[in-house]
Amino acid sequence: MLLEVRDLHVEFKTRDGVAKAVNGVNYSVDAGQTLAVLGESGSGKSVTAQAVMGILDMPPGRIAGGEILFKGADLLKMKEEERRKIRGADMAMIFQDALSSLNPVLSVGAQLGEMFEVHRGMSRKDARGKAVELMDRVKIPAAKERVGDYPHQFSGGMRQRIMIAMALALEPSLIIADEPTTALDVTVQAQVMDLLAELQRELNMGLILITHDLGVVADVADKIAVMYAGRIVEAAPVHDIYRSPAHPYTRGLLDSIPRLDQKGQELYAIKGLPPNLLAIPSGCAFNPRCPMARAVCRTDVPPLYEVTESPAPRTSACHFWKECLHA
Amino acid sequence: MPEAILEVRDLVKHFPLTQGILFKKQIGAVKAVDGVSFDLKAGETLGIVGESGCGKSTVAKMLVNLERPTSGAISYKGEDLTRLSGRALKAVRRNIQMVFQDPYTSLNPRMTVGDIIGEPYEIHPEVAPKGDRRRKVQDLLDVVGLNPEYVNRYPHQFSGGQRQRIGIARGLALRPEIIVADEPVSALDVSVQAQVVNLLERLQDEFSLSYVFIAHDLSIVRHISDRVAVMYLGRIAETGTDTQIYDHPTHPYTQALLSAVPVPDPGARERRERIILTGDVPSPANPPSGCTFRTRCWKAQQHCTDEVPLLAVPEAFRGQTGPAAHPSACHFAAERQVVPPAEES
Structure with missing residues (x-):
């Protein structure tokens, strides 16, 4: 297994108390595989990724427990120096907003080349040559002429390509993409997702795709982990989860999106609001919004049940997963 | 067929590009909207889709007169509001209200919810006499699904979905006939989006509103719209009913x-x-x-x-009656099915 996150807990100290952003997350991704982490804002999907990358702001953040195994070694036990060698070189991240993630006063060539200067000890001139190669690789037209341009001179889609190029620079074995296409228009989104999938295949990388878009997930993911209030509530191969969700939250999400291919009736709406992380409801965190909630849901935190009726391994954190599966 | 209550003809908005500080001279223009025409009928929803920069938000702003068109006409029940000013314009504007995209920046953080929703009454006092306003605001909160006791709270005490409801309540305050909604749900989480879309649909029935619904999300536009216009670089590329456009x-x-x-x-x-x-x-x-x-x-x-x-x-x-026979601005228009039909489940 390339990456395995085990029982990860992350907390943030705030003025109003401790916000439990991640409460025991487990997931894993293999080389060449795409894991989609699906969740709404505040579900802990980005915080988990930041903990994996080691770019969490600490303080106020604190990793309160768990293990992050990357190629068998626990990242949380490593010294910062060792982690720096891995970060960027063997695991890399693509952020949502390319304009604010790139340095506005450095040319893109300098920013791409920096990877090679820092990690590979190349000279500035060689690094620049590598930068042009990378820009070619992510299909930026006229790479040679544009290598000295600044981020603001590129369009949104082109900037996101530069982010991808930067992440791929040292051919990492794991890429974490945090909402990589959310800021892009749909025709450009399609181009960027295609490019990412193509490069992933070529380099046999593991990809963790963090998103809230159920459409993008259906297009590219192999397996899905659905997060709610800092926990994984359901994990399954992509086809199973869309065909028959085993958690009422997943079911609610799927029912609440309008479809392009049909004009539906009134949309199903999950009632209420996502929980406040300072005061997560007792028992199952989803119980106040759940149409199936019973007394036990308010008192007992559901463990991750094995969904035994499925041939592929899948899990659901719902006491009544069986009922949900057949609903 | 119901009559068109809003007729837009050859609407153009060019933003000048200038050079020089003292002696400004125009060196060009950003053609944000470049000849857009459509009708909005009473009680229907017209969806406008397009990518960023296609001019859909500029159209919205011109419909509510936040932006003056360079040329063209916007007729509300036969009255061209691009030619109106003063009292006559104010009277027309009462009937065309707007809901904005970002519920975080479109509500004044220093005003209470009651003041925000009641502010339209300051400008149009004839709609609600002073003593009656608080009750009216509370009714509106109730209509959009918020607790009427929240009138004295501030926007930061609400979530994104609740703030958008406040924005909608403000849009409804003057009992307009037309609501222009510019990306009203795109800043919201998936599970909250559905709540707001359903609310907009319910309000349309309840108050017989006409919507101009602007969004980049094609699925939501299909869901809510009776007719759809697709925009590209300031012009309408294609327009028709939802089946004509999507299928x-x-x-x-x-x-x-x-x-x-x-x-x-x-x-x-x-x-x-x-x-x-x-x-x-x-x-x-x-x-x-x-x-x-x-x-x-x-x-x-x-x-x-x-x-x-x-x-x-x-x-x-031309001359056909099938669903492919609808306006399309292409020399080589041809039908092509791109959305696979949903599987029967």
């Missing part, structure tokens, strides 16, 4: 746009035909001659460079 698109841009939308069904991966456009949208300051889409179009020929295609039922479909 029988004839303009290549519409086809590419629809085929690029991810469908939440992993089984559709194989059944779908994807059209991946190359390149980016050209700058509206310097749009291509002829058909503005030709730089990214796989059908483009010399004719497309020379002549601007007009928005009309294409010749190939």
Whole structure:
């Protein structure tokens, strides 16, 4: 297994108390595989990724427990120096907003080349040559002429390509993409997702795709982990989860999106609001919004049940997963 | 057929590009909207879709008179509001209200919810006499599904979805006939989006509103709209009913746009035909001659460079009654199904 996150807990100290952003997350991704982490804002999907990358702001953040195994070694036990060698070189991240993630006063060539200067000890001139190669690789037209341009001179889609190029620079074995296409228009989104999938295949990388878009997930993911209030509530191969969700939250999400291919009736709406992380409801965190909630849901935190009726391994954190599966 | 309550004809908005500080001279113009015409009928929802920079938000602003058009006409029940001013304009504006995209920046953080929703009454006092306003505001909160006791709270005490409800309540305060909603749900989480979309639909029935619904999310637009207009670089590329546009698109841009939308069904991966456009949208300051889409179009020929295609039922479909016979601004319009039909479940 390339990456395995085990029982990860992350907390943030705030003025109003401790916000439990991640409460025991487990997931894993293999080389060449795409894991989609699906969740709404505040579900802990980005915080988990930041903990994996080691770019969490600490303080106020604190990793309160768990293990992050990357190629068998626990990242949380490593010294910062060792982690720096891995970060960027063997695991890399693509952020949502390319304009604010790139340095506005450095040319893109300098920013791409920096990877090679820092990690590979190349000279500035060689690094620049590598930068042009990378820009070619992510299909930026006229790479040679544009290598000295600044981020603001590129369009949104082109900037996101530069982010991808930067992440791929040292051919990492794991890429974490945090909402990589959310800021892009749909025709450009399609181009960027295609490019990412193509490069992933070529380099046999593991990809963790963090998103809230159920459409993008259906297009590219192999397996899905659905997060709610800092926990994984359901994990399954992509086809199973869309065909028959085993958690009422997943079911609610799927029912609440309008479809392009049909004009539906009134949309199903999950009632209420996502929980406040300072005061997560007792028992199952989803119980106040759940149409199936019973007394036990308010008192007992559901463990991750094995969904035994499925041939592929899948899990659901719902006491009544069986009922949900057949609903 | 119900009468059109809003008629938009050849609407144009050019933003001047100037050079120099003391002696400003115009060196060009950003052609944000470049000849847009449509009708809005009473009680219907017109969806306007397009990518960023296509001019859809500028159209919205002109409809509510936040932006004055460079040329063209916007007639509300026969009255051209681009020519009105003073008291007559104020009277018309009461009937056309707007809901904004970002519920975080469109509400004044220093005003209470009651003051925000009640502010339209300050400008149009004839709608609600002073003593009656608080009750009216509380009624509005109730209508949009918020607790009427929240009148004295401030925007930061609400979540994004609740703030959007406040924005909608403010839009409803003057009992308008038309609501222009510019990306009203795109800043919201998926599970909250559905709540707000359902609310908008319920309010439409309850108050017999007409909506101009602007969004980049094609699925939501299909869900809520009776008719759809697809915009590209300041012009309407194609317009028709939701079935005509989604199931029988004839303009290549519409086809590419629809085929690029991810469908939440992993089984559709194989059944779908994807059209991946190359390149980016050209700058509206310097749009291509002829058909503005030709730089990214796989059908483009010399004719497309020379002549601007007009928005009309294409010749190939003229006289037909099928769903493909709807206005499409393409010289080579042809039907092509790009959204795979949903599987029967």
